[in-house]
Amino acid sequence: MSEPPRPRIAVVVFPGSNDDRDVQLALERLGATAPRVWHDETRLPAETAAVVLPGGFSYGDYLRCGAIARLSPIMRAVERFAAGGGLVLGICNGFQILTEARLLPGVLRPNASLAFVCRDTTLRVMRSDTPFTGRCDSRRPLRIPVKHGQGCWYADPDQLAELEVGGQLLLRYSEGENPNGSAADVAGVVNATGNVCGLMPHPEHAVDPLLGSTDGRLILGSLVDAARLSAALPV
Amino acid sequence: MLVRPKTGILDPQGQAVESSLRHLGFAVDAARVGRVVDLELDVADADEARRQLERMCEQLLANPLIESYEIELRPGA
Numbered sequence: 208m209s210e211p212p213r214p215r216i217a218v219v220v221f222p223g224s225n226d227d228r229d230v231q232l233a234l235e236r237l238g239a240t241a242p243r244v245w246h247d248e249t250r251l252p253a254e255t256a257a258v259v260l261p262g263g264f265s266y267g268d269y270l271r272c273g274a275i276a277r278l279s280p281i282m283r284a285v286e287r288f289a290a291g292g293g294l295v296l297g298i299c300n301g302f303q304i305l306t307e308a309r310l311l312p313g314v315l316r317p318n319a320s321l322a323f324v325c326r327d328t329t330l331r332v333m334r335s336d337t338p339f340t341g342r343c344d345s346r347r348p349l350r351i352p353v354k355h356g357q358g359c360w361y362a363d364p365d366q367l368a369e370l371e372v373g374g375q376l377l378l379r380y381s382e383g384e385n386p387n388g389s390a391a392d393v394a395g396v397v398n399a400t401g402n403v404c405g406l407m408p409h410p411e412h413a414v415d416p417l418l419g420s421t422d423g424r425l426i427l428g429s430l431v432d433a434a435r436l437s438a439a440l441p442v
Numbered sequence: 443m444l445v446r447p448k449t450g451i452l453d454p455q456g457q458a459v460e461s462s463l464r465h466l467g468f469a470v471d472a473a474r475v476g477r478v479v480d481l482e483l484d485v486a487d488a489d490e491a492r493r494q495l496e497r498m499c500e501q502l503l504a505n506p507l508i509e510s511y512e513i514e515l516r517p518g519a
Contacts, residue, residue, distance in 0.1 A: 271505055278502075307505070314507045321454045361451070361508065388452070 213240045214256040214434035219285065219301075221246045221276045224263035226298065229411040230427075234259070236414065237424060237431045246279040256438035257294035257430055258285055260301025262354075262409060272315060272357045273303035282308060294338050294437060295403045296430055299355055302395070302405030311396055311405045312370055313362040318355070319388025325354040327419065328408055329381040330394050334374055337397055338433030339404040342425045349378075350420040351408040353386050353394075358407040360389040360396070367391055373399060378406055443495060444512040445504045446476025479503055488515050 216239045220227045227243050234241035241259075242252050251258065265276035276282070282304075289295045289310055297305040305311040318324060327350055332343040343349065362370060367390055370376055378395035385392045387407070395406030410423030447453040453474050460473035481498075485491045495513045504511040 270502070274502060274505070314505055316452075316508065317454055319452065319454050321458055359452075363507075388454075 213238055214438040215254050216241050216257040216434050217244045217251050217255045218259045218261055219244050219281055221265035223265045224261050226262035230259050230261045233411040233414045233427050237428045239431045246281045249280045251284050256434035260297040260304050262299030265300055273307040276304045277308040289403050292402050294433055297405040298409055299407055305405045310403050311398055313360050315357050316359040316361050317357050318359050323356040324386040327352045328386055329384050331379045331381055333377055337401050339429050341429040341432055348381055349422040351410055351413045351423050353408045355407055358387040360393045362390055443479040443503055445509050446474050448508055448510050451508050491515055
């Protein structure tokens with residue numbers, strides 16, 4: 208049997224991104240090609256089937272995390288891609304950028320403890336019918352690390368209720384494990400149309416047994432699967 | 443521009459400042475920590491300055507979901 212096609216998943220690099228190579232390596236091991244794309248570009252590579260905004264400290268987290276990065280030239284292309292139904296995943300700083308760009312609901316604020324947290328967390332997968340969780344089993348929690356100073360996701364109570372009803376609260380920290388004080392223990396959300404996702408935990412740091420958990424493969428592998436399907440569709 | 447967390451929004455920095463001030467013996471009921479952005483603008487009048495500053499706050503300097511802002515104008519030299 209021949210090897211399945213390798214979908215192209217663009218990894219955007221902002222000044223101050225620092226997880227782009229880890230994401231690239233993880234995606235390539237999971238069967239994608241993952242070119243890194245500099246933030247100054249105005250277009251995504253041809254045949255891009257998905258985009259990942261990686262973690263880091265874009266623009267030194269000046270003003271608010273993600274507030275400057277979302278004005279980068281490449282973000283116009285990412286916004287158009289998302290508006291056309293393209294798959295976009297933001298991890299940590301990438302999640303912050305997507306909320307600042309209003310591609311995802313809510314906002315990420317300094318951790319309630321004011322301390323940087325760096326540790327494994329246990330996550331509940333609320334839905335396995337999204338492009339980001341297709342390989343997950345909602346009965347089985349994921350073990351994936353976080354490392355952030357500003358991961359306290361917030362939405363006002365009305366919006367929170369609406370997002371919960373709409374199934375947009377995709378990942379939640381297990382009870383008693385919330386590392387940052389986020390509303391409703393939210394660790395990751397999807398947009399209303401289900402093609403844009405952001406999460407604070409780092410699946411790219413949980414893909415090799417050497418580092419403990421390999422549960423990150425379930426998230427990134429789901430994205431590779433979904434990207435492969437969307438790449439097969441006629442444009 | 444004065445940008446600060448909206449009332450009702452958890453402000454951990456403000457809480458830390460409040461408790462530190464109490465440790466120093468000051469009677470503080472509440473503290474909120476925001477930021478000041480000083481800008482110099484070359485504009486015809488105060489109304490124009492205010493219009494521009496409001497747009498800057500809405501588009502970049504404040505996040506309207508969690509922050510409020512105030513504009514203070516001073517004529518330049």
